[in-house]
Amino acid sequence: MLFHVKMSVHLPVDMNPERAANLKAEEKALAQRLQQEGKWRHLWRIAGLYANYSVFDVDSVQELHDLLMQLPLYPYMAIEVNALCRHPSSIHADDR
Numbered sequence: 750m751l752f753h754v755k756m757s758v759h760l761p762v763d764m765n766p767e768r769a770a771n772l773k774a775e776e777k778a779l780a781q782r783l784q785q786e787g788k789w790r791h792l793w794r795i796a797g798l799y800a801n802y803s804v805f806d807v808d809s810v811q812e813l814h815d816l817l818m819q820l821p822l823y824p825y826m827a828i829e830v831n832a833l834c835r836h837p838s839s840i841h842a843d844d845r
């Protein structure tokens with residue numbers, strides 16, 4: 750199951766810089782592991798924003814929910830989710 754996810758990050762302006770750096774490093778490590786595992790299929794920066802558009806490939810809505818909630822930056826994110834399904838004109842066999 751594919752899901753398009755928008756994540757907008759809003760760190761408190763007074764957050765300790767070391768804490769912020771640690772959270773970002775933990776987030777990066779998990780994001781890269783999930784990409785290697787094929788769960789986090791696309792990750793794009795939205796130009797000009799501390800936000801991304803992502804595509805997740807998961808087995809269930811519950812898996813997506815659990816995965817998003819374990820992101821280290823989750824407490825500081827606004828998240829929007831849209832379910833995707835195959836477009837009849839798509840030429841990509843792996844769109845499912």
Ligand SMILES: O=C(O)C[C@H]1C=CC(=O)O1
Nearest residue numbers: 758776777780799800801
């Ligand atoms: O930078 C972001 O968009 C937030 C988050 C998503 C992946 C990652 O490494 O950080």
